[in-house]
Amino acid sequence: MYQPAPGYGAPPPIAGGYQQNPNPYGQPPVPYPTGPPPGVPQYGGYGSPPHHHHHGHYGHHGAAPQNPILALFQAVDRDRSGRIKPVELQQALRQGGLEFNPDTAHRMVNMFDRSGDGQLDVNEFQQLHAWIMTMAMAFQQVDKDRSGLLDGREVRSTLAVSQFQLQEQTFQALMRKMDREKRGALSFSGYIDMCIFLGHCRNTFGFYDQARTGQVTFNFDNFLLAALSLRV
Numbered sequence: 001m002y003q004p005a006p007g008y009g010a011p012p013p014i015a016g017g018y019q020q021n022p023n024p025y026g027q028p029p030v031p032y033p034t035g036p037p038p039g040v041p042q043y044g045g046y047g048s049p050p051h052h053h054h055h056g057h058y059g060h061h062g063a064a065p066q067n068p069i070l071a072l073f074q075a076v077d078r079d080r081s082g083r084i085k086p087v088e089l090q091q092a093l094r095q096g097g098l099e100f101n102p103d104t105a106h107r108m109v110n111m112f113d114r115s116g117d118g119q120l121d122v123n124e125f126q127q128l129h130a131w132i133m134t135m136a137m138a139f140q141q142v143d144k145d146r147s148g149l150l151d152g153r154e155v156r157s158t159l160a161v162s163q164f165q166l167q168e169q170t171f172q173a174l175m176r177k178m179d180r181e182k183r184g185a186l187s188f189s190g191y192i193d194m195c196i197f198l199g200h201c202r203n204t205f206g207f208y209d210q211a212r213t214g215q216v217t218f219n220f221d222n223f224l225l226a227a228l229s230l231r232v
Contacts, residue, residue, distance in 0.1 A: 008152035
């Protein structure tokens with residue numbers, strides 16, 4: 001019988017193992033499911049929009065906009081600047097039932113902040129929201145036991161979809177880095193962190209691998225430049 005190894009789960013017995021040459025191109029940096037799995041809520045994916053009863057909060061006569069994402073944006077845009085900061089993004093996601101640490105909130109803002117001011121306008125927020133919903137569906141599709149955590153085998157299946165073929169030592173190091181709560185598995189927040197990190201790694205590697213061979217040669221200067229680009 002197949003026995004898991006210590007750590008974050010041993011790789012399943014797939015022919016070829018993890019020794020094949022990686023082919024990280026032509027695929028998105030995160031797994032996208034073919035459709036939402038059962039149980040994904042209709043409103044955006046993480047709960048109902050917040051309800052506020054005081055007038056003037058959402059506009060004329062206090063009426064909430066038809067778009068629940070716009071309502072959520074306006075609910076946390078306390079200063080009416082038309083932009084939300086990472087701390088306000090945290091609050092918006094928390095109202096929808098998702099907890100992200102400040103670093104993850106900053107990373108998500110940086111991903112969708114086109115102006116570079118460290119904030120999101122309503123259009124950028126809606127794009128981020130759509131991305132989070134895609135990620136939530138992918139997470140639920142892989143989380144077969146509905147535990148809210150992805151164990152080693154489940155994480156490997158998400159990596160396989162995106163053509164990330166990691167050797168065991170690399171995989172274990174990645175899991176230890178992303179498992180910030182030390183649960184032995186990844187929460188949704190850890191899963192988001194992993195996907196953002198791998199996306200940056202793929203883009204950085206691809207910049208140097210112009211020939212798309214899956215291999216690059218670094219001198220120290222280029223290595224340092226690449227390392228600095230990954231400080232996200």
